Amino acid sequence: MKRIISLTINSVLYELAVEPRRTLLELIRQDIGLTGTKKGCGIGDCGGCTVLVDGIPTFSCLMLAIQAEGCEVETVEGLATDGQLNRLQEAFVEHGAIQCGFCTPGMLMTSTELLRHNPNPTEQNIREAISGNLCRCTGYQKIVEAIQHASEADNE
Numbered sequence: 262m263k264r265i266i267s268l269t270i271n272s273v274l275y276e277l278a279v280e281p282r283r284t285l286l287e288l289i290r291q292d293i294g295l296t297g298t299k300k301g302c303g304i305g306d307c308g309g310c311t312v313l314v315d316g317i318p319t320f321s322c323l324m325l326a327i328q329a330e331g332c333e334v335e336t337v338e339g340l341a342t343d344g345q346l347n348r349l350q351e352a353f354v355e356h357g358a359i360q361c362g363f364c365t366p367g368m369l370m371t372s373t374e375l376l377r378h379n380p381n382p383t384e385q386n387i388r389e390a391i392s393g394n395l396c397r398c399t400g401y402q403k404i405v406e407a408i409q410h411a412s413e414a415d416n417e
């Protein structure tokens with residue numbers, strides 16, 4: 262039987278009827294229509310589905326939608342303002358940190374949280390932070406450089 266839940270996604274309040282077994286990922290992509298968040302493995306291995314739940318990077322394929330009741334969820338669609346990419350997104354573009362782009366939304370959400378709590382991350386900090394986000398294309402170096410560049414720009 263469906264349950265009514267309310268949650269905030271990118272500062273918009275939603276009230277929805279959801280099946281108890283529906284994942285947060287399904288709710289975000291299929292019910293809300295925010296398809297920036299990606300489904301890779303669906304079992305917690307790839308990080309493609311990473312969103313922030315109350316500020317914490319979370320694999321949305323592993324979280325039930327009903328567990329997000331009352332939470333504030335942030336997805337990649339919430340990073341840009343009026344169509345203007347933020348500094349971190351621009352750094353990914355400038356540094357060639359995007360190839361197929363499938364991992365990019367999850368990488369951006371994980372690194373957004375990193376830079377919020379650690380504005381001056383070392384390369385090691387960055388590599389540890391994104392260790393749960395798999396990329397099949399870039400070899401990670403350009404992603405690390407993009408995050409480093411964004412952190413330096415934030416500290417100018």
Ligand code: FES
Pocket residue numbers: 299300301302303304305306307308309310311320321322323
């Ligand atoms: S789709 Fe969630 S971790 Fe891979």
Ligand code: FES
Pocket residue numbers: 358359360361362363364365395396397398399
């Ligand atoms: S850019 Fe293709 S998986 Fe990372």
